[in-house]
Amino acid sequence: MDFDPEQRPAQKEEPDVTVVAEGPPPAFDAEAEVERDEPWKRAAELVDASDRLGLAEFLEASDPSDLSRTIERLDRDRRGRLLDVLGPEASAELMDQLVDAQCGELLEAAEPSVAAGVLEQMPSDEQADLIAALDPEDAVAVLAELPADVARLAEEIAGFSPDSAGGLMNTDIVSFRQSTDAGSVVSDLRRRADQVEDDSIQYIYVTDGDGRLTGVLRLRDLLLSPSWRTLEDFMIRSPLAVQTGASLDELLDVFDARAYLGVPVVDDVGVLRGVVQRADVQEASGERSERDHRRSQGIIDEELRSMRLVDRSRSRLAWLSVNILLNILAASIIAAHQDTLEAVIALAVFLPIISDMSGCSGNQAVAVSMRELALGAIKPKDVLWVWRKEVQVGLINGAALGLLIGAVAWIWKGNAWLGLVVGAALSINTVIAVSVGGAVPLVLKRFGKDPALASGPILTTVTDMCGFLLVLSIASALMPHLI
Amino acid sequence: MDFDPEQRPAQKEEPDVTVVAEGPPPAFDAEAEVERDEPWKRAAELVDASDRLGLAEFLEASDPSDLSRTIERLDRDRRGRLLDVLGPEASAELMDQLVDAQCGELLEAAEPSVAAGVLEQMPSDEQADLIAALDPEDAVAVLAELPADVARLAEEIAGFSPDSAGGLMNTDIVSFRQSTDAGSVVSDLRRRADQVEDDSIQYIYVTDGDGRLTGVLRLRDLLLSPSWRTLEDFMIRSPLAVQTGASLDELLDVFDARAYLGVPVVDDVGVLRGVVQRADVQEASGERSERDHRRSQGIIDEELRSMRLVDRSRSRLAWLSVNILLNILAASIIAAHQDTLEAVIALAVFLPIISDMSGCSGNQAVAVSMRELALGAIKPKDVLWVWRKEVQVGLINGAALGLLIGAVAWIWKGNAWLGLVVGAALSINTVIAVSVGGAVPLVLKRFGKDPALASGPILTTVTDMCGFLLVLSIASALMPHLI
Structure with a gap:
């Protein structure tokens, strides 16, 4: 589902920009028209045929909003088999584009072992959100299928309120000891370049020997620093951090007051636990206000018409x-x-x-x-x-x-x-x-x-x-x- | 209003983290209590005394939500003098923390020349949003006071729908010609380090001789590249871009489908015009749903009780x-x-x-x-x-x-x-x-x-x-x- 510009052949010599814009299809194509109109029918065929590759390609080619409509309209039985047919990686990418309520429906409909396999592919904060969205008995069954360390982390995060810093933080962060030198950091980053997701490195976090946050590095400073310097020489000291229990309103205040894209999250004793991103806080805030609106009309649970x-x-x-x-x-x-x-x-x-x-x-x-x-x-x-x-x-x-x-x-x-x-x-x-x-x-x-x-x-x-x-x-x- | 960790003296040797958390004040302080309870009274005193420094310090020390309450409760007359007393830079920082409706009230209450001075300190997308939020006659008066090029750009952006890519984009971006070598880019970035705001460099955009977007550079790739290579050798070609007219829903789809933090915005002929950030799109989406909720109750204009x-x-x-x-x-x-x-x-x-x-x-x-x-x-x-x-x-x-x-x-x-x-x-x-x-x-x-x-x-x-x-x-x- 991820877009990788480098894999695209450069067909034209000149300005070659992929412009995203809706427009009429270049020519009328009856089959394509049906797929656009009722995409869940094609998805149902592919699930029935257990066609992993075909299903992955079909979903990958769908707009995010069509994905949502496909899941909404797919019958309960096929919804249960979808994740199994699709496999863990592609399922995780699919769920990244759906709201939690829809992901929860897919996971509840699937076998616990399949659901656990998909969850393993997701970032820790989303794992926790989705486990929290499941019925309690389904959650227990899925947790039992997860590796012990993943389950422990997910349970721990699920213990935080979903709208707190602990619930919103991502725990997959890049941090180094303050005694490391710049050269080692650069070569380590180079080695991990493919593991680390593109956008997750904006800052590099620096900790002491006990894992307590002591500083933050800007990539730019790392870029301009001689390789023999240790991080503690040029890191930004006493960085701003929030505690795991910080509420959504407190996080909004933090990001309102500063242009930061992310803020580190520490526990009671100052140990670095994760990073909470501005975009995630904005999204949680938007979702909260929509939820409040629905609550004011008496839609208390996150109802979708595909639910029972x-x-x-x-x-x-x-x-x-x-x-x-x-x-x-x-x-x-x-x-x-x-x-x-x-x-x-x-x-x-x-x-x-x-x-x-x-x-x-x-x-x-x-x-x-x-x-x-x-x-x-x-x-x-x-x-x-x-x-x-x-x-x-x-x-x-x-x-x-x-x-x-x-x-x-x-x-x-x-x-x-x-x-x-x-x-x-x-x-x-x-x-x-x-x-x-x-x-x-x-x-x-x-x-x-x-x-x-x-x-x-x-x-x-x-x-x-x-x-x-x-x-x-x-x-x-x-x-x-x-x- | 900006938080600069480097300026803070490191008073303690050991883990020195600025944890943001609400808690009871360390000791009861009657005067501080009054300021917290009715912060607009202190603000009014400082406006009356034309105490620029005192006012800036007072506002800087306020929580963002207290700022909003101070502006809400300040009387119309003092609201009109606030920006003048505060000066353009501090005013722009203040307005960064208020919603557009409150900024609009402050600008309308101020002299057009004062309002123009404040707007000049703001990023282009916010200038345009605020000009759009003014009464038409006030907008004309303010535009007349702005330098011609700033006014032209602001008017152009204000011509885009506020929820389109053109309306949401920031035009203060870092771009280089594709024929530039990596070494020059690094030294140029170093020279501009203090001008460019911390977080605005996540990607570096690359254009051809006509300003058309041809590639995108990750800072990481720049970091790892020999200084003699030209950008076109290692830039990511045919990058994803959106057109200025792309709607908020299209932007949400783009960011839903990909983990990008920002996407470049191009015009009809592919010329790079700005960048739209994920957090801004999330924020606009949240605001739209809140606006929809209020509209469903018949609150059509963005009413605040401080309005007439x-x-x-x-x-x-x-x-x-x-x-x-x-x-x-x-x-x-x-x-x-x-x-x-x-x-x-x-x-x-x-x-x-x-x-x-x-x-x-x-x-x-x-x-x-x-x-x-x-x-x-x-x-x-x-x-x-x-x-x-x-x-x-x-x-x-x-x-x-x-x-x-x-x-x-x-x-x-x-x-x-x-x-x-x-x-x-x-x-x-x-x-x-x-x-x-x-x-x-x-x-x-x-x-x-x-x-x-x-x-x-x-x-x-x-x-x-x-x-x-x-x-x-x-x-x-x-x-x-x-x-």
């Missing part, structure tokens, strides 16, 4: 069940005011509008609070300031929406008092909604709860109850004018 | 206005069935529950479709497959939720038929909601519309209308059993 129906349904239903109970709670306000509703049935038309619009306004405030929290622009203790800022927007938007809905009610029923009831209720409830929406994520965060998961249900329950209560009690107070 | 009230309110209201009209449309279904509602007033209690729960179920399907679209696991033409997968979940979850709400209705009013009406309506509407929710993002994408912005309002309007219609027409059909 029972798992998909159960995971969604867990959140929906809590929600329906909160909804019943909110609707009990209406039940308690049935007499008012019976007298002015037109109010029933406006209850869902007020519920939905207040939810929308409140969710806007939630979204802004979530963003400002993520940026560090606000902290949980800023809740009063946030509330002041939200009330201002709520007063303006509440007035606008209230006037609109009031006018609609007035024109529809020809009763200005009805307009007043629903308009006033929506205006006031908009102010309540943005206040609650702005504050709830801060309060949840203050008490260590997950704002993404709980803000929405809390917000809509409060705004529904307040909205129903406002409509029905204002109507009850103004009843003589309404009937 | 009128802008914040107007931007939120634009989306709410569309929503309230859709809500009124949906509620017109209830208005048309007032007689049914009047006969069975208990139904009014269940209408908001059915509306909200269907919205929740549908939004779960939207979230899964958005994720699978982003992964490439589905394409717009897979709409039938998605629908089949969703119907299965919808049938199970609809049955569960319908039974629950039906039981509640039955127990509350002691009328099994009422339970049947609301239970059946919610069951059927759940299937409709997941079908619509799963399909809508695909259909919108198929027609080139933004699924993040429009999926939610379309979904809730359809599910509200169907839900109200189901409850009221089933009730109407079973009316003899309900009264």
Whole structure:
């Protein structure tokens, strides 16, 4: 799957650049068209034929997004045989291009010995992530098939939170003792040139006799240094490092403040354990925010539609069940005011509008609070300031929406008092909604709860109850004018 | 703001590692406590005193998240003077740690000449992003103050879509003619060592006489090459490159498929224009998904609460206005069935529950479709497959939720038929909601519309209308059993 420019024959003499660009195929080719349209069919044929070479070539020629679609649509049985047919190296390259949830599905579907063979080909941080993504019993079966030292390392990394420095770090790093001379380092690098992946050498890490990190070398300095000098003479001393337990937010702060591409990770006693890369931290941050978004909709597990129906349904239903109970709670306000509703049935038309619009306004405030929290622009203790800022927007938007809905009610029923009831209720409830929406994520965060998961249900329950209560009690107070 | 380990005195002899970790302060210090709690107050004092050195030191010592909070809370007037007091270099370092929206606010508040001075200190891609983030009239004023060549380059880059290779690329790159010898390259690099930022040299790009990209050099190969060899002898030929117009998705595919840290960007005729970095692409991708999330809640502009009230309110209201009209449309279904509602007033209690729960179920399907679209696991033409997968979940979850709400209705009013009406309506509407929710993002994408912005309002309007219609027409059909 790796692209090696040197292997390409230079067919043209002149500027010979491989430009990546999507474009129409040069000519119409019916078979190629089918493969592009339904790539999983071709993959299924190759799995059935146990054609290792053909399958590897086919997957290698696929775009990353087609790979994802192929795995999504391949049936469960063939998904189980795929890694075995493909072999460990090509499987590891395939999994490098899929998200963890898809890799987990492939590994769970495969025999434990096959899964272990594939995992052995992957970098240590990814091994750990994937083992963590497996069902516990599958994970135990796979770990039993791995060589003891690999399994120990993977288990250890899997013990770190996946979004911590320990969970994100790569342990395949290049380090040398500080007493080594520059010449030996260069010849050692030359000897290992083919083992070490191209891009993993940006810095060379320097340790003392006990493996503790003492310095960092830039390749450039190594390049410019006489070969007899020892590393401790020209290394950068007291380099910046993070501890294995550093959180994703701490890592983002580190990389925000500095242009570094990677930062070494040390344990409690300063021993070098790995390197965490800027790109991996950025990726983990992007994934976290997408995960938060899905959690706010009740997609708690990393659902893909290729997963088992029972798992998909159960995971969604867990959140929906809590929600329906909160909804019943909110609707009990209406039940308690049935007499008012019976007298002015037109109010029933406006209850869902007020519920939905207040939810929308409140969710806007939630979204802004979530963003400002993520940026560090606000902290949980800023809740009063946030509330002041939200009330201002709520007063303006509440007035606008209230006037609109009031006018609609007035024109529809020809009763200005009805307009007043629903308009006033929506205006006031908009102010309540943005206040609650702005504050709830801060309060949840203050008490260590997950704002993404709980803000929405809390917000809509409060705004529904307040909205129903406002409509029905204002109507009850103004009843003589309404009937 | 940059961390230079070499400048630090090595106070200890032994392992001397700067570990970044949050922890309690060593001792309580009342003044430091206030600064940490309300850092904008100290910043305001320093701006008022025009204390350039003090302000720079204070900001340098702040955590990145505290910086963001300081700018958020500083009043508009002082925000306008901040960059002037701080001076161009320190301002550019500060802005490197803020999001574009906050940088834009600082630049807009400052005098155009001050803003231009700060921009001159920034890399070309960031200049362009920030100019694009300004109000048009502010952008014109700032461009007029920039040197002609800088302004021209910034305008050119700003002409690329911010999420394209042209918009994301950095133009400050190291390139050499292919006829240069290795020795000259090394001595040139040595001469420029201090100008060139640490991490920007990972590859050295090689061009022909017309500036067209012909090869790429790894630093390692340069290190191991005799000084008399010319670059064309040992460069990697026909390197991978992307065109300036390549989209973010294409860039993500490129970096997904390969372990490269950066990819060169060329124009139509193959001339090297810049380099796009993996970390920048990952960051842009994360920001896009967060932006999509906020757009789905109607936060269309990049709102921060430090922005002007009128802008914040107007931007939120634009989306709410569309929503309230859709809500009124949906509620017109209830208005048309007032007689049914009047006969069975208990139904009014269940209408908001059915509306909200269907919205929740549908939004779960939207979230899964958005994720699978982003992964490439589905394409717009897979709409039938998605629908089949969703119907299965919808049938199970609809049955569960319908039974629950039906039981509640039955127990509350002691009328099994009422339970049947609301239970059946919610069951059927759940299937409709997941079908619509799963399909809508695909259909919108198929027609080139933004699924993040429009999926939610379309979904809730359809599910509200169907839900109200189901409850009221089933009730109407079973009316003899309900009264």
